[in-house]
Amino acid sequence: xxxNLVKNVWVPMKPxxxxxxxxxxxxxxxxxxxxxxxxxxxKRSKALKASSPxxxxxxx
Amino acid sequence: xxxxxxxSFATPTMMGLPIAVLVVMFPSILFPSPNRLINxxxxxxxxxxxxxxxxxxxxxxxxxxxxxxxxxxSLILFIGSTNLLGLLPxxxxxxxxxxxxxxxxxxxxxxxxxxxxxxxxxxxxAHFLPQGTPLPLIPMLVIIETISLFIQPMALAVRLTANITxxxxxxxxxxxxxxxxxxxxxxxxLITFMILVLLTILEFAVALIQAYxxxxxxxxxxxxxx
Numbered sequence: 001x002x003x004n005l006v007k008n009v010w011v012p013m014k015p016x017x018x019x020x021x022x023x024x025x026x027x028x029x030x031x032x033x034x035x036x037x038x039x040x041x042x043k044r045s046k047a048l049k050a051s052s053p054x055x056x057x058x059x060x
Numbered sequence: 061x062x063x064x065x066x067x068s069f070a071t072p073t074m075m076g077l078p079i080a081v082l083v084v085m086f087p088s089i090l091f092p093s094p095n096r097l098i099n100x101x102x103x104x105x106x107x108x109x110x111x112x113x114x115x116x117x118x119x120x121x122x123x124x125x126x127x128x129x130x131x132x133x134s135l136i137l138f139i140g141s142t143n144l145l146g147l148l149p150x151x152x153x154x155x156x157x158x159x160x161x162x163x164x165x166x167x168x169x170x171x172x173x174x175x176x177x178x179x180x181x182x183x184x185x186a187h188f189l190p191q192g193t194p195l196p197l198i199p200m201l202v203i204i205e206t207i208s209l210f211i212q213p214m215a216l217a218v219r220l221t222a223n224i225t226x227x228x229x230x231x232x233x234x235x236x237x238x239x240x241x242x243x244x245x246x247x248x249x250l251i252t253f254m255i256l257v258l259l260t261i262l263e264f265a266v267a268l269i270q271a272y273x274x275x276x277x278x279x280x281x282x283x284x285x286x
Contacts, residue, residue, distance in 0.1 A: 020127040023178065027170030031163060 065232055069225065072152040084154045087141035110137070117279055124179065125286040128279075135164070136275040143224055143267030147260070155270075156225045161217035168278050169213040176285025184285060216277060223270050227263045234259060 010017075071078050091106055099107070114133050118126055139155060146153025154160045176184035188205045189198065234256045241249040 016130060021131070021171070023174040024131070024167050024171035026174050027167035030170050031166040034166065 065229060068150075068152070068228065068232070069156050080152075080154070083152050084142075084160075087138065087145060090141060091137060117275065120283055121279070122286060124175075125279075125282050128282055131168070132275050132279055132282075135168070135278065136271050139164075139220070139271035139274055140268055143271060144264070146224065146228065147263055147267065153224060153228065155220055156228060158217060158221045161220045162213070164274075165213040165216035165220075169216065169281060172278065172281040172285045173209070175282070179286070187284065212277075212281065216274060220270050220274055223266055227259075227266055230259055231256070231263065 071080050072083050073079065092103060094103060098104075110133055113136060114129055117132060117136075118129055121128075142153060142155050145151055146155070173184075176187075188202050188209075190201065190205070193201050234252060238249050238252040238256055241252055
């Protein structure tokens, strides 16, 4: 199955993946960096909210 | 009613497992690629449409830009087919999710910008200052051009999300109103139903137009940078 995948996908797409789309791979790296930053910030804020038992705004 | 309105935008699950990936991969089944010289009618029509679109879209590009032909055609096919399939009742449209559209917009936009900086560095930097600006305005204009550059991927993603989501929400709302009005007043329900029919025709157009606009803008950004 892997050989089929290589023959049908990788061999015809090789010039694209290796040369034409280099900048798009870099763009995907940038996007994954952004996703990681957002996810870690969300996790940090959720952990902060969970660890502090007192409500943030107090009772009015 | 509010809960029901937004329920159709939730991640699709089957027996508790998220099948969003399967839903995203589904439209590719509808475009088979046989290796025959003469195909059946369906595939011939698809190939003719793809050739028509690609010819129209790639005329403005030079040789470097035409290496993106496969990417642009896949983009317009994917967005068009997912938008159109989303008009079926009870279906999930991946392009209503901002995460998906940002995932399409950011790499492609970054790809065009990095292409520009890599191959034509001076010309790419020159894009930050329009021709013929008076001297005192230059710093402010560079800031404005930088902001407008960084807003491009956001605008691409949010435009697609908002258009498709708004259309789907309107269809839900007006359909619900039609159903509710049937018992109250049949004439008003009929008028609302006419509005629903017109809206659905509009949504068909919007589905295709948004695909076209997305791809056209990416192609324009590419043209600037190659």
